[in-house]
Amino acid sequence: MAEARLPAGELSVPLPTPLELDIILLSLKVALWSVVVSLPVALAISHLLARHDFPGKSLVDACVHLPLVLPPVVVGYFLLVLLGRSGPVGAWLEQWFGIVVAFNWRGAAIACAVMGFPLMVRAMRISMEAIDPKLEAAAATLGAGRAGTFLVVTLPLALPGIVTGVLLSFARSLGEFGATITFVSNIPGETQTLPLAIYALTQVPGGDDAALRLCVISIVLSFAALLVSEALVRRASRRALGHDALGRR
Amino acid sequence: MTLSVAVEHDLGGFHLEAQFACEGGVTALFGRSGAGKTTLVNAIAGLLRPRGGHIELDGETLFDAARSVHVAASKRRFGYVFQEGRLFPHLTVRQNLTFSRIFHRGQTAPGGFDHVVELLGLRDLLHRRPGALSGGERQRVALGRALLSGPRALLLDEPLASLDALRKDEVLRYIELMRDEIRIPVIYVSHAVEEVVRLADTVVLMSAGKVVAAGGVEDVMGRPDLRAATGAFEGGAVIDARVIAHDMQYELATLGFDGGTLTVTNLDALVGEHVRARVRARDVSIALEAPRRISIQNVLPGRITAVGDARDGIVDVSIAVGSALLRSRITARAAQLLALRPGLDVYALIKAVSLDRLGGR
Numbered sequence: 309m310a311e312a313r314l315p316a317g318e319l320s321v322p323l324p325t326p327l328e329l330d331i332i333l334l335s336l337k338v339a340l341w342s343v344v345v346s347l348p349v350a351l352a353i354s355h356l357l358a359r360h361d362f363p364g365k366s367l368v369d370a371c372v373h374l375p376l377v378l379p380p381v382v383v384g385y386f387l388l389v390l391l392g393r394s395g396p397v398g399a400w401l402e403q404w405f406g407i408v409v410a411f412n413w414r415g416a417a418i419a420c421a422v423m424g425f426p427l428m429v430r431a432m433r434i435s436m437e438a439i440d441p442k443l444e445a446a447a448a449t450l451g452a453g454r455a456g457t458f459l460v461v462t463l464p465l466a467l468p469g470i471v472t473g474v475l476l477s478f479a480r481s482l483g484e485f486g487a488t489i490t491f492v493s494n495i496p497g498e499t500q501t502l503p504l505a506i507y508a509l510t511q512v513p514g515g516d517d518a519a520l521r522l523c524v525i526s527i528v529l530s531f532a533a534l535l536v537s538e539a540l541v542r543r544a545s546r547r548a549l550g551h552d553a554l555g556r557r
Numbered sequence: 558m559t560l561s562v563a564v565e566h567d568l569g570g571f572h573l574e575a576q577f578a579c580e581g582g583v584t585a586l587f588g589r590s591g592a593g594k595t596t597l598v599n600a601i602a603g604l605l606r607p608r609g610g611h612i613e614l615d616g617e618t619l620f621d622a623a624r625s626v627h628v629a630a631s632k633r634r635f636g637y638v639f640q641e642g643r644l645f646p647h648l649t650v651r652q653n654l655t656f657s658r659i660f661h662r663g664q665t666a667p668g669g670f671d672h673v674v675e676l677l678g679l680r681d682l683l684h685r686r687p688g689a690l691s692g693g694e695r696q697r698v699a700l701g702r703a704l705l706s707g708p709r710a711l712l713l714d715e716p717l718a719s720l721d722a723l724r725k726d727e728v729l730r731y732i733e734l735m736r737d738e739i740r741i742p743v744i745y746v747s748h749a750v751e752e753v754v755r756l757a758d759t760v761v762l763m764s765a766g767k768v769v770a771a772g773g774v775e776d777v778m779g780r781p782d783l784r785a786a787t788g789a790f791e792g793g794a795v796i797d798a799r800v801i802a803h804d805m806q807y808e809l810a811t812l813g814f815d816g817g818t819l820t821v822t823n824l825d826a827l828v829g830e831h832v833r834a835r836v837r838a839r840d841v842s843i844a845l846e847a848p849r850r851i852s853i854q855n856v857l858p859g860r861i862t863a864v865g866d867a868r869d870g871i872v873d874v875s876i877a878v879g880s881a882l883l884r885s886r887i888t889a890r891a892a893q894l895l896a897l898r899p900g901l902d903v904y905a906l907i908k909a910v911s912l913d914r915l916g917g918r
Contacts, residue, residue, distance in 0.1 A: 442641070448631045450660070450703075451661070461645060464647045
């Protein structure tokens, strides 16, 4: 980058300080893990909603969409009640697996995963519904069982939607605030992701400049995520639709 | 192979209740659109679970409603070629062809990958994706894909329906080639008489969800009482014959059958080859004396065996020519003027150019 060669004192937007770098890395770690955790569940739920009819389907659908319409604080509070060290699920996790998610980065990832879940499922479900079920029937006559058909036909054909869902939820995780701060609080170095750090800085006198720097970093990150997603989706749909690399059919 | 099918199913007000059994060779499931052919084939393939009945292949029960047996489609080992091909758009032709290998099938494809690719002329298409194929090429790939899955039998559901006449003929030739080269039992669903006559050994005639008749192609397609199901203008006779001579000068061929000879045009079969001629009833005229100085090339002496009742001013007359039975569709007035009656010796007149392109066996 051209700016990097300028003398340090003249930089209008200098490179991130070590502290800022920590915040960025933590935010990326939380967002990445939130996607990793929710991806398999989202794939299963999307397939269930797209390809199966069962009693209570609309209820499942509503539950999936709940985080989209509830105040994030409510989601965070529920997570706290359920997954806190004394909560029913939290106590069970600690007793059997020794995993604690309250007030650490794992909890932040879970909060982000829950908040991004509806976006992920929506994108995946739509792309799975768009696949002709006749292709899956054809796969069955060629010896593919349910799992085989899902892996070899459904999944690759739904790839554009899966990539979109992953990136939407990733971007949502980078920006998650309400549920995270309610569930795992705002602990620097542990749960303080970018939005939380910005919020903390705006709460102390003289923190405006530092907050603004983080805002710029946030914008750059989001922009990069969008560009990458655009490129990936284009590549994925080219594969799924059967165009080759030169765009020929 | 012995496949026995007895299926009962309801599909949105449509009732299917069909039974038939077939051995090897090509069995045509023939009938109008909406007769329930595809539903029946889907039940055989396992893509649809019928309400009642049983399906058995070589002693293995694939479906039995009474015992709640329903073998999954993926375990039945039928090669299914769909009307619309249904190639996987995200895979190349080669990957489509070898699709079933992922699931540990396809070891039994006769001659293996290369043989099937050569037979169906797919060599140049292997690297392409289905989006870049013509309709005919797509169906050939679908055929290859089904063959390479090592099936116990092929189910072809109107594989030519979405193609134009030229492509139809192209794919039909490949299907014939496959039938003769790879001796695999085939169930061929169609509503087109030409395809059935050209390809099939036996016919299962379906109408409104029921099997109306089953038997050899010559028997079923020639029966006047099945006119409603085989199509009013498609009635006629199918004659088994052998090529005895070619006339290069006039581009004609002579076919011999038990009852005489037939002169036909444009036949790409070799001398000695077994072919099947379809003679439509409306193309057969009747004369009481042998006509002379006439353009009609086929004048066959025969004897009337039956004169049907007049319907809409039309009468169907059956004429025995040797052991073959021809049908003639004439006006009721002509039948009356000539005083046609069973036992009368007549001449059946057939224009050479009216004979359909014939199916080789």
